[in-house]
Amino acid sequence: MPEPLLTERISKEQLFNYYKKILELRLFELKVQELYRNGRLPGFVHLYVGEEAVAVGVCSNLERQDLIFSTHRGHGHALAKGVPAKIVLAELWGKTTGSSGGRGGSMHMYAPEYGFMGTNGIVGAPIPLATGAALSAKVRKNNQVVVCFFGDGAVNSGSFHEAVNLGAVWNLPVVYVCENNLYATEMAFLRATKNTSIASRAAVYGMVGIEVDGQDVVAVHEAAQTAIGRARSGGGPTLIECKTYRYVGHHEGDPGTDYRTREEVQQWKQRDPVKLARKVLLESGGADETILQSADQEVEQLIDQAVEFAENSPEPSADSVNEHVF
């Protein structure tokens, strides 16, 4: 039997929504970059530019009560899980209207009301946490699935090994999504480890591992759909390796050119997730140029409104510094 056509597997409306969400992630991060470079935002930011199809493709399969755990490069995950852009941006600005009321910032933002269990400043740390949340879902039998995002930098840590092993042996409803963007800060994955297939490591723990093109939102969506379905139906965890790339440096301020060539960056930009999603949408007949133009405008407005909201939101009162420690 021939494989069903794309439009038989995924509705045009879904494709349209994926495109818009990917664009939202992209324009959000470019706005953050601009604000940060102009000295408007405190702290440090790690941008998700180039990796958007992973978050959108995975989270498009999740319900609101499902949980995700994210990384230091996590603004895109928050948006993809449904946290409003203005709440995320207000947090980056340290405002009371931010997802953590300004107590967290980029690497410590939490919105459990959207199933967003946090970015994280510690590489690898969310893997045990997500595994624990999946244990909670299992013992409470609440039908939740937990997704854990992490980068290639996390997979050589002890946290990865110990937590994935427990997730597998306890058959927990968790999906481990590795965003392999080829560099852990500046360390090339090819130099960090000898077996460079992260997906192949799944076999070590007795679970399914798959590799997927992380720039193609449809491919990510379908891989995650299978994995999330398996988790929800009691089939245990899956390790998904998404091959992707960040166009920007490790953090804002790192030019990202000392350890990789400009040619390599340009080569990855040929398969840009925004352009690819746009192309698929046009080819499937899900939208024409006019519709896309108005969609683009809508997303731009959303980002502008987020900036206005965050900029005009109040700073926390200094007297509140002691609140919420316990």
Next chain:
Amino acid sequence: MPEQGRVITYADAGVEALREEMARDDSIVYIGQGIGPRGGNFRQTRGLWKEFGDERLRDTGICELGATGVAIGAAMAGTRTVVDEVFLDFALEAITQIVQQAANISYMSNGKIKAPVVVRGAMGAVRNAGAHHSHTFYNWFANTPGLKVALPSNPYDLKGLFKTALRDPGPVMLIEHKSLYNTKGVVPEEGYLIPFGEARVVREGHDLTIVAMSRMVELATKAAVVLAQEGVSAEVIDPRTIVPLDRQKITESIRKTGRLVVIDESPSSCSFAAELLAIAAEDCFDKLLVPPKRINSLPVPNPFSPVLENQMIPSVDRIVSVVHNMMRPLRRTS
């Protein structure tokens, strides 16, 4: 604290607290190595697996980092957990999860996410276990905002503090002492809670205040008996929890007696004893008759040799000798 009634061991008092709370709250899950059919290395979960089964008593391999992170993540998602490090020393494998994730989560999330997890571990010197199995670094956790730290010194307190920990909204370090597991005391069969932040006056006195934590309470009490025979009346105070700390009860005692000595099994520099001396200086300076003293373990790794380890750890003799010096009449310079 009752003086008469049923007598059980410290280990069994912990088991009883767990049994009562796990029956009351069916969301509690207990995670750790050897805590299932084996009943725990120190018999600290004896009998619970038969009662509550694999689903709620989750035996793990040797993976404190993973198991502790899992316990914290489950707690963040709404399932109350206990993670048993068995030896407190092994919490070092997992300290990033305790300090960076569990302790910070309430604050970082603006109070939206809580981590109701009890991190359980046994500290201290016992039977010359050597340097890798004898640490007492409870003061590190007391220096971490977001963690509560309970140090039960006897079976009665262990049951009451453990039950309170199992109802607390946030992470609690429940740090037992290995050499106390087989000690016995009166423990009521009915359930009771001991609120955090309430010190216990173990023995009343008026000449000096001895504050001691965990197993050192036993030594302080023995020293107080010796001192009483010499006519020195020592008040012994056990803070029971060092975060939160019953600063009021401790400072009231110091202001009453004018003398303070702290007995602490960890080394003195930056220890909890140092904190108590600082509190005495801040709150009781005008009432101090002599400089406050601290008696800590010597700043060396726990030696294996019994002779050396006995030399390292505070002893009744050392306490009595320090107190003798503190009780000498002050030499006046007028």
